[in-house]
C-alpha cells in the first residue's frame with residue numbers, strides 16, 4: 001500500500017528519445033513513510049478544525065448527541081435530541097425566516113458542501129481543465145466556503161496560482177452542470193478569490209404584479225421589479241441613461257411602464273417630465289394622456305421633440321455654467337426623462353436621411369451632455385444588430401432582456417458580460433416564464449444582475465391615466 005503513495009510512480013518513469021539508445025531515468029528520492037503519514041494526519045486535523053470553525057452549528061448537531069450518548073447513555077441522548085428538536089420545530093412554525101437565517105441555511109450549506117461540492121470537486125475541476133493532474137498528484141483550486149440562501153449557493157474558491165478569472169468564466173457551463181445547477185456566475189471576491197453563484201431554483205419564474213405607485217414624489221432610483229434574491233430592484237434614471245434591448249415579446253414595455261409608474265407622483269408635483277417618443281405607436285400611445293403635449297409618434301415630430309429637449313439642455317447648461325455641476329430637480333428645472341420605444345425605427349430604419357441625421361445627432365447630444373443638467377434618455381431596442389454598436393457607448397447603464405443569439409449579449413452589455421453569467425440568450429421565450437426578465441449592467445459594476453420587471457397590465461395603465469393623466473398634463 002505504501003508503494004502507491006503519491007510520488008512513488010516516479011520510480012517507473014522512463015523516457016527515451018527516438019532513434020537513440022540513450023535512456024534517461026530520473027533520480028528517485030524516497031520519502032520516509034512516517035513523514036507521509038505525519039503530513040496526512042496534520043492535514044486531517046487541520047481539516048477537522050477548519051470544519052469546526054466554518055460550520056459550528058452543523059458540527060454541534062452531529063457531535064453533541066454522540067458525546068451525550070457515550071457519557072450518559074442513550075435515554076439521555078434521545079432526550080437531548082427530542083427537547084431541542086421540539087423547540088426548533090416550534091421556532092420553524094413561529095418564524096420560518098429567522099430559523100432559516102440562523103440555522104436552516106447553515107445546515108444546508110454544510111450538507112451541500114459535503115455532498116455536492118466536496119464530493120464532485122476533484123472530477124469537475126480536472127475534467128473542466130481548472131485543475132491539473134501532474135506526476136500522480138492533483139493540483140486543484142481550493143474550495144474555501146459554501147453559503148446558502150433561499151435561491152442559490154455561493155461557493156468561494158481560491159484559484160490556482162497563475163489562473164485568470166477568464167479561465168473560470170469560460171467554464172461556467174462545465175461548473176454548472178458538474179455541480180447540478182442550471183447556471184453559474186463568476187464574481188471576483190478579492191485577489192485570487194472568486195465567488196461562484198449556483199442557483200438552486202428560479203425565484204423569478206412567476207410574473208410579478210405591478211409595483212404600487214409610490215406615496216412620495218421622488219426621482220431617486222425607481223422600484224421596477226425584483227432581483228433573484230427577492231429584494232426589490234430599484235433602477236436609477238436620474239443622472240444616467242438607460243438602454244433596454246430585447247427581442248420582440250421580451251417585455252421591454254414592462255420596464256418602460258414600471259419606470260413611468262414609479263415616477264408618477266413626481267410627475268404630478270412637477271419634479272419630473274416624461275417625454276415620450278413612440279414611433280411604433282403600440283406601446284406608449286396607451287398612456288398618452290400622461291405625457292400631454294410631450295408625445296410624438298411621427299418621425300418628424302420625434303425629431304422636433306428631441307431638438308426641443310436639446311434646447312432645454314443647452315439653455316440649462318448656459319444657466320448652470322460655473323454655478324452648479326449636478327442637477328437637483330425643482331419645479332422650475334424638472335428632471336426630463338426622454339423615453340424612446342424602438343430607437344432603431346428613428347435611426348437605422350429611417351429612410352429620410354436628413355431626419356435620421358437630425359435624430360441621431362440629437363440623441364448623441366442628449367446622452368453625452370444631458371445627465372449633469374437633469375435630462376435622461378431611456379431607449380428600447382428590438383434588434384441589437386441594428387444600431388447597438390453606434391449607440392451602446394452613449395448609455396452608461398444597459399439592460400439585456402431575452403436575446404436571440406449569444407453574441408448579442410456582449411454587443412448590448414459590453415465585453416465579457418455573457419462570460420460573467422448574463423445568459424440573456426437562455427431566457428425563456430414563453431411570456432409567463434421569461435418576459436420582463438433581463439440582466440442589468442450598470443456603469444458602476446461589471447457584474448450583471450438578473451432582474452424581472454413587474455408586469456404593468458393594460459388595466460394598470462388605464463388606472464394610471466385615470467388618476468394622473470390630466471394632472472400630469474397640466475404640469
Ligand SMILES: Nc1ncnc2c1ncn2[C@@H]1O[C@H](COP(=O)(O)OP(=O)(O)OP(=O)(O)O)[C@@H](O)[C@H]1O
Nearest residue numbers: 207248249250251252253254431435436453454455
Ligand atoms: N414583466 C412581465 N411579466 C410577465 N409577462 C410579461 C411581462 N412583460 C410582458 N409580458 C408579457 O409578454 C408580452 C410581450 O410583452 P411586450 O409587448 O412588453 O414585449 P416587447 O419587448 O415590448 O415586444 P415588442 O418589441 O414586440 O413590442 C405581453 O403581452 C405580456 O403578456
